[in-house]
Amino acid sequence: MGARGGARAYRTATLNGVPSPATDPALDSAPGRRVSLLTLGCARNEVDSEELAGRLAAGGWELAEEPESSDVIVVNTCGFVESAKKDSVDTLLAAADTGAKVVAVGCMAERYGAELADSLPEADAVLGFDHYPDLAERLGDIVSGHQVASHVPADRRELLPISPVQRPAAAEDVTVPGHAQQGWGPRVLRTRLDDAPVAALKIASGCDRRCSFCAIPSFRGSFVSRKPAEIVAEARWLAEQGVKELFLVSENSTSYGKDFGREHGGTRALELLVPMLAGVEGIERVRVSYLQPAETRPGLVKVIATTPGAAAYFDLSFQHSSERVLRRMRRFGSTESFLALIEQIRGYTPDAGIRTNVIVGFPGETESDVDELARFLTEARLDAVGVFGYSDEDGTEAETFDDKVAEDVVAARVARISALVEELTSQRAEERIGEFVDVLVERTAEETGDDPAGRAAHQAPEVDGECVLLDAGEVVRGQLVRCEVVDSAGVDLIVRPVAPGEDAGR
Secondary structure (H helix, E strand, O other): OOHHHHHHOOOEOOOOOOOOOOHHHHHHHHHHHEEEEEOOHHHHHOOOOOOOHHHHHOOOOOOOOHHHHHHHEEEEEEOOHHHHHHHHHHHHHHHHOOOOOOEHHHHHHHHHHHHHHHHHOOOOEEEOOHHHHHHHHHHHHHOOOOOOOOOOOOOHHHOOOOOOOHHHHHHHHHHOOOOOOOOOOOOOOOOOOOOOOEEEEEEOOOOOOOOOOOHHHHHHHEEEEEEEEHHHHHHHHHHOOOOOEEEEOOOOOOOOOOOOOOOOHHHHHHHHHHHHHHOOOOEEEEEEEEHHHHOOOOOHHHHHHHOEEEOEEEEOOOOOOOOOHHHHOOOOOHHHHHHHHHHHHHOOOOOOEEEEEEEEOOOOHHHHHHHHHHHHHHHHHOEEEEEEEOOOOOOOOOHHHHOOOOHHHHHHHHHHHHHHHHHHHHHHHHOOOOOOOEEEEEOOOOHHHOOOOEEOOOOOOOOOEEEOOOOOOOOOOOEEEEEEEEEEOOEEEEEEOOOOOOOOOO
């Protein structure tokens, strides 16, 4: 897993008023009790929170819009990088100030468990992934004044077989957040926590890679794919809730299907899944996130770039481009191989959106390595780049390296690459002036207080900028509007709607 997870915005979950189809009166165990969900971190956590909301609704809990009106506040924490951990702790402390019971779940809770509970007495419980199936009951215990033992962390990679093809059967007995649909028949164990026209859809969980800087596999577990039929069923349900764009998420999307063997297409499973999802009635756009460059095969590039209804968008986890640094990160690639992949993508569609994250200041990194990264970024002409300074993560191989780069040097390199990225991505946005884009409206003029705003195909939610629509007239959220790019502001585009046929031949 790369550096993206901790960078996503903190969001407070709110209820959109649509009852969960999973609600079953027979499961009502906590009549009149109210719960709020606060979600930090990445889109995968957002999916997990909506699954938890579905479980809680099925267990008789009422989902409250305002934490202050709740009996218990569940904080879905992020435990990826130090800043995300701090945000999680701050949110837990703020939740405790409301007077409600406070329960920590999510990655930080899974990763640290009892240790977090000991250091944060303001939390009434710290629960791990294995508590999710019984969360409604556990919250009932907590509100009733009973103490629930804190989660004790363990390496979740040990819960599943080493061989990927042996995992699907074994995974039925392991709690994997976001994979709870099995056994619920046609119903979807998920309750939407907002009414946005875009929704994340989890296609897999866990990771088998051993990047030396990343601890995620130890607490998220080994890689497990969800079955295509289950994913499509959830996509149809999301479409019924008004979703127009599906944002496919996982720790490593290019591994999707490797645990199927020949079933469902095996390693080609994602190539088959994308067109299936793009064909779901009501869905306008399907976006794939988190592609490993070394695993991004030509067939997958072609499908993403050319399938009608799929966003020509490539979220590629480069992390660096110096071959020497990449090897120490236990990753593969180089400036030249990455540029060749980008050339392949743009050979299908020159206006494809390409984003990445990079880590600077990795142990042993030299100034010449940073120069190589700068060369790559300059030649790659990417639409968006997240720049992160290296910091040690508990339990990782890189934590043990003795050739650490001084903090002030890391900060200087972050500033250098960030300034370069700001210049390059602004130039890339300027290059789009005169292009025609399909903008998914996400905020109306009434909501922005000015012009409506949305995203084009090359812009993922929250991280890649947006489009501001001039002279748009009456547009509604979820509407897909054909526009011409007339200006840019940083990575944001200024666009104007065009009449049907006005973009002919473009």
